[in-house]
Amino acid sequence: MDSQRRLLVAGLAAVPLAGAAGVLGTLVSASAFGQQKKYRFGFSQVTTVEPWRVQFNKDMKAEAGKHPEVDLVIADAGDRTDKQNADMENFIAQKMDAIFISPKESAGLTGVVEKAFKAGIPVFVLDREVNGNDYTQFIGGDNVQIGREAGSFVVKLLGGPGHAQGNLVEVWGGFGAQPAHDRHDGAFSVISKEPGIKLVGERVDCDWKQDKAYEYMKTVLRVNSKIDVVYGHNDPMAYGAYLAAKDAGRDKSIKFVGIDGLPQEGATWVEHGLLAGTFMYPTPGAEGIRQALKLLHGEKIPKKVTLPTQGIFADNAKAYIASH
Template sequence: MNRNRRLITGALLSAPFAGLMIKAGYVHAQGKKYRFGFSQVTTVEPWRVQFNKDMKAEAARHPNVDLVIADANDRTDKQNADMENFIAQKMDVIFISPKESAGLTGVVEKAFKAGIPVFVLDREVNGDQYTQFVGGDNVLIGKGVGEFIVKTQGGAGKAKGNIVEVWGGFGTQASHDRHDGMMSFVGKESGLKIVGQRVDCDWKQDKAYDYMKTVLRVNPQVDLVFAHNDPMAYGAYLAAKDAGVEKKIKFVGADGLPNEGAVWVEKGILTATFVYPTPGGEALRQALKMLGGEKIPKKVIMPTQGIFADNAKQFVAS
């Protein structure tokens, strides 16, 4: 089976305990009402909208869970304040999807050391002072992209072309992981060249549009664009379309949302994208397992899969 289309799963390990569980200074009894706080970096990006939707849907399945979501408005200082508020409220569990790793490490450690289970979602923090990380494997997604680029640009040892990489955020590990994974394949091909300067487009479609316009002025010959998420890939596509060169370029993204990336692949706007599943629902299930007395792993890696023209329809929302 083509590696890009293979479902890659992470193990979900659990071991039952009985009745009560003593963890970090708290005794949790089954059937208790719980207050969960979730610090979300932003609610504007489509992937984050789906993230919240999936988490709320899972919480709705558990009448004993009260889920409170705080929107950090894409600001590290606001997210730190939201976390401090959750600590002060003595939430039973805190979830956080950090804007950046270093800037949120301290407050995550503070919550954890205060005896509150902390689940880090999507983007990791530094160190290991948290209960569990739940998210996708961004290096693996990058490797899938890199393998796809080499294959579509001529194959190993023969691949040629100019590639534009549209970065998400320099302060987020996800961008660096996706870059590193991609370069583990592309970097071996002397015929493949990364053109354009490295610019932080902050995961935003409009910033990717502006960046791509600038790149095309300097480098009119572009063969493929890899953007760290689908909205930026779409922004790059729109810039190329305005320049009249979109049909000459392949566009590859990541996220694969049913109403976004998958649709764009089906319509031929993007050549490919890779599913980056939202971790909220799984994290909430993991938290309830822990509170119910089960041992949970330090990390849960969500599955990914490539979306291409021949399989996009099955990923599109009905």
């Protein structure tokens, strides 16, 4: 009887121990799960006024949302270099695991990018480059190549290589931003070979803005009775120029070319016949998140990632919009 009682007591004692072991196992698992590495990413965006920038942020947030270990903080600089510098300093002070920046201008933000990089924080420069090489990676489209493709399309609109004739207006983006210079250089590496193409209008900084392009185009229309093609460094400016021509009753005689190719914007304007063509300038945010995670997981990443482009014209605009 004593031996049976001892077995029963031992058995009963084993039950809470087994239960405790199960609870302990659960606690260990929960603890291990809770210790999953969280990454804090800071992104200094130059502005959220331009539609391309809004899409840029959406793409970045969507990619970050696929990775529960990523905590993404986006700071809007309000199109001000001083605010963007302050946002970057804040990210450095917070010791972010990675910092992303799409600079308003190259020179004015090179110093703070270098500071973050030398503090040991991976820095990803998106869309617009800074000076020097003190950053982890640059991700963006090849603006010279996109410019070349736009320039070739302008030549085609004016009669083709060796035969092109007509007056061309160029609407500039921000003078302090490298993409504006690259889009000019690329386009005119092709256009300048055509002696029949005459560039009219002054070189004015329209800062990528539709309203500034509208005002600039109003002035150009007043002093030039013949304009054949307008090349805008982005779609909003090409569209602003179109609206000015429309208000002057001259939109039917001018063709408009832009860059960006957002489905709800430039591509739609092409589909509706307002722009003759545009060239996709992909946003780099999603790729930035992917590249940063590769680096933090121990993979080697290249110094530069170039995103592809695509021409959008009357014959493919509808299909392009449907696929996006």
